[in-house]
Amino acid sequence: VSKKVFNMQGGKHSAAAYTELEKWAYGSCVASIASFVASAGTGMNLNISTGAGLISDTIARRIGTDALETAAVPAASASFNRIDTLVAYIDTAVTPTTGVTDNTNDILKFVVVAGTAASTPVAPTGAAIISAIGAGKPYMVLYDILLPQNAVNLSGITLTDRRVVMSPSAIPNNIVTTAKINNLAVTNAKINDVSAVKLYNPYKFSVRRVAGTSTSIGLQRMNWDTKTFDTSGNYDNTTNYRFIAPVAGYYQFNMAVSIAAVTPTRLFCIFYKNGLEIMRGTDIAAACQGAGVSGLVYLNASEYLEGWLYINLTGGTYHGTASYMDGHLVSTT
Amino acid sequence: MSLKAIKTWEKEKGVIVTTVKDENAKVSEDDFNALLDDPKHKWLGVQYEQRLQFLKDNGYKPTRQNIADATLEVKSDNSNSAETQDDLG
Numbered sequence: 001v002s003k004k005v006f007n008m009q010g011g012k013h014s015a016a017a018y019t020e021l022e023k024w025a026y027g028s029c030v031a032s033i034a035s036f037v038a039s040a041g042t043g044m045n046l047n048i049s050t051g052a053g054l055i056s057d058t059i060a061r062r063i064g065t066d067a068l069e070t071a072a073v074p075a076a077s078a079s080f081n082r083i084d085t086l087v088a089y090i091d092t093a094v095t096p097t098t099g100v101t102d103n104t105n106d107i108l109k110f111v112v113v114a115g116t117a118a119s120t121p122v123a124p125t126g127a128a129i130i131s132a133i134g135a136g137k138p139y140m141v142l143y144d145i146l147l148p149q150n151a152v153n154l155s156g157i158t159l160t161d162r163r164v165v166m167s168p169s170a171i172p173n174n175i176v177t178t179a180k181i182n183n184l185a186v187t188n189a190k191i192n193d194v195s196a197v198k199l200y201n202p203y204k205f206s207v208r209r210v211a212g213t214s215t216s217i218g219l220q221r222m223n224w225d226t227k228t229f230d231t232s233g234n235y236d237n238t239t240n241y242r243f244i245a246p247v248a249g250y251y252q253f254n255m256a257v258s259i260a261a262v263t264p265t266r267l268f269c270i271f272y273k274n275g276l277e278i279m280r281g282t283d284i285a286a287a288c289q290g291a292g293v294s295g296l297v298y299l300n301a302s303e304y305l306e307g308w309l310y311i312n313l314t315g316g317t318y319h320g321t322a323s324y325m326d327g328h329l330v331s332t333t
Numbered sequence: 334m335s336l337k338a339i340k341t342w343e344k345e346k347g348v349i350v351t352t353v354k355d356e357n358a359k360v361s362e363d364d365f366n367a368l369l370d371d372p373k374h375k376w377l378g379v380q381y382e383q384r385l386q387f388l389k390d391n392g393y394k395p396t397r398q399n400i401a402d403a404t405l406e407v408k409s410d411n412s413n414s415a416e417t418q419d420d421l422g
Contacts, residue, residue: 219347219378275384277377278403300407308378 016059023060028140029053029166036065036110036163038086038143040154045070046086046145048110053088054166057138061090063108071110076151077117083146085113085124085162089139109133112145121146203246204328205230207237213261214309214316219270222257222307222318224325242306245299249332255281255307256292258322266312269293273305283310290322296330336361339368340397343379349401350376356397377401 006017016023030036035051048071052064073084087110094107113132115124123144124132133139146158180186207224214220223241235243245251255269269281269291281293297305307325336359343349343356346365350356352374360368368374385395391408393399 221380270378272378272380273403274387274405274407275380275382276401276403277379303407306380310378 019054019056019060019062022054022062023056026054026056026166027164028056028060029164030142031064031166033163033165035165036088036142038145038159040157041070043153044073044075044151046073046112046154048086048142053140055088055090055138055140059138061138063088063090065108069110071112073112073145073147073154073157074114076147077149079149080117080119081121081146081149082117083115083121083123083144085115085129085141086143086145087111087113087129087133087139087141089133089137091134092137093134110142117149201329203232203234203251204326205232205235205243206324206326207235208320208324209318210320212318214259214311214314214318217312217314219308219310221272222255222269222309222323222325224307226320228324228326240304240306242304243327244304245301247329247332248298248300250296250298250330251305251327252294252296252330253305253307253325253327254292254294255325256290256323257309258290258319259311259316260289260319261317262313262315263287263289264311264313264316266310267291268310270308270310271295271297271305272308273297273299274303277308278305337365339365344381347379347381348376349379349397350374351401352376377403 004017004020005011006013006020030051030053032051034049035053037049037051039047039049041047048065048069050066050068052062055061055063071086076082089109089111091107091109094105096103096107097105111133113124113129115121115128129139129141130137141162143162144160145154146160147154148156151157206228207230208226208228209222209224210226212223212225221241224235225237225241227235227237230237232246234246243251243253253271255271257267257269259267265287266283266285267288267290268283270277271279271293278297279293279295281291284291291309299305305327338357338359339350339353340356342360342362342365348369350368353368369376379400381400384400388395388399388405391405393405399405
């Protein structure tokens with residue numbers, strides 16, 4: 001018999017019919033991270049929390065316990081540490097009966113299979129587990145237990161979680177489509193931990209002028225010649241001294257100029273976009289030593305922005321650390 | 334002091350006075366500087382060589398209005414914007 005249709009009127013069901021789909025979808029697993037959690041109990045007993053799961057073999061069986069279970073860890077070695085393994089298995093030596101609801105007559109068992117004590121111990125193999133519980137008994141590994149030599153209780157054990165939590169083995173191709181991700185239904189509230197979403201913006205720069213003076217009265221481009229950083233390489237600090245937008249979007253730009261050596265009586269900073277003034281900072285028409293401008297500017301890809309200065313004196317020296325320009329992409333829409 | 338057309342001073346100083354009525358009017362440099370300082374007038378900084386190149390590259394006519402129009406954007410197809418203002422003299 002190979003071709004099956006489950007749950008159709010008039011047919012007879014096998015045991016496999018109940019869990020055939022789950023077997024193929026999940027394999028052996030626990031229903032949730034909270035199912036069958038192991039912890040040190042009293043003496044040499046391991047506690048196993050309530051939960052549910054699936055032991056998949058030729059036939060998959062749903063299992064569960066609604067009370068705390070224990071499993072005894074065999075006595076520790078006097079010579080070496082040892083790694084044991086906690087397994088849940090179906091004891092096929094116990095006969096199911098229609099007189100017991102949900103087969104609570106100890107068919108499901110939790111047992112700790114002892115490994116071999118050694119200077120570099122390893123967990124029991126599958127063959128060792130089968131040897132310990134008996135052939136033909138479907139099982140599922142839950143934990144490895146590193147038991148220190150001479151241990152008389154479990155306070156010093158190290159548990160390694162080997163449970164497989166129920167989940168599809170893989171998301172098939174073409175299920176999470178671009179359209180489904182790019183959907184207003186995917187709100188921040190539906191993202192469990194918004195803070196875990198890393199902000200990544202590749203377009204940002206900061207440039208400055210380590211030396212130089214104002215050489216003429218009036219407007220002059222600030223030739224920012226030194227990069228503090230330029231993560232996308234879009235600032236030209238050698239030829240045209242401008243930021244060239246790599247992508248269309250809204251960019252925040254900031255610029256400050258601090259003047260030494262002279263005291264201008266008119267000073268202000270300007271942003272030029274595509275060769276034309278687009279934003280002017282405060283026009284300081286009084287004795288001053290510095291000026292600045294900041295603003296949000298929309299640039300199409302390949303459009304450029306430059307920082308300019310108006311000063312009414314020559315010989316002003318730019319402070320390297322207080323004279324700078326920076327910018328970054330804020331949003332593409 | 335020599336007199337020059339306002340549009341000539343504009344190019345020399347890298348500005349465009351958007352409120353001037355007659356850019357061909359001849360004024361002295363002092364008068365032009367006074368015009369820039371006059372709060373009744375508005376002017377924009379312009380890098381003429383770059384700005385004219387931008388207009389050319391994107392199919393805009395090199396008019397005063399286009400030079401001073403900050404809303405003009407790059408065009409992917411370089412089609413002419415069909416502005417009808419006079420060319421910059």
